[in-house]
Amino acid sequence: MGLNREYIGRTWRSAEVYEVSREKIRDYAMATGEPHPAYVDVRAARALGHPDVVAPPTFATVLWARMNTWPLREPDIGRSPKPNMVIGDERITHHRTIHAGDRLVFATRVNDIRDLGGKHELLEVVHTITTEDGEPVCTMTDMAISRGTAVGAEGAR
């Protein structure tokens, strides 16, 4: 088999709201090794014109994991039981900066699933993050490589 093409074009939306907290931003910034004052100190953030501490540029990627990485855990997605997926290419576009206090909703659309011409397949997903009121916040496109799952690949699983 291979990745299930029936997922192409399908969209999943989180029922939950993700509330961005100062402490989560702090933990994330510390983990990246970049304790910029605007991530951890409200006064420093406000001095730069932000309403509260701001999230690092890659912080939005947390939300896919937080929302259970749909569609990767769907039983019929056709992926390998091994952790064989890697992100080969990622685009992040911020429509505005994420900051503490934001209440975000998350949606993922499967844009495409295709063979890469060898053993691997590509899963292209687009994540859309808005506030719960619908204000655009961030768009991310992930090109996930499913290693060894292409139809005909030997020893794929």
Place this chain on the structure above:
Amino acid sequence: MTVTSESVAVGTTIPTRTLTITRETVAMFCGAALDFVGPHISERIARSVGLPDVIAHRALITAKALIPVTEWTGDPAAVVACHSRYIRPVAVPDDDLGAVVVITGVVTDRPDDDHVEVSLRMASPDGQELALIRAVVRLP
């Protein structure tokens, strides 16, 4: 340091940074990013899927690559977009040093008065290309 709109043009380089990613870094990032997938926590699992060792998360690679940009602009919110291409996995050995990465960057476009495009390259100290990141940065 802080860049200004007047001081930047296509060809301007940003200060090169050499950073390290240790097993502790990866463990902290697992928690922060909520990503505990096997190759980030276990050398055994990493090898079972053909990887050389525990690998750094892709978002961690981008976050590290953007550090010199944030230092250059003075405001992390200045990065309005980025496109990361991950060329090779960043393997993180279980030792006291970790993975050493060298980040270089140059301004490659100035689409309008308020923005520049910075092209970043992350490589190992021996020159192996690990990731290429293009960031669109709003100028102060």
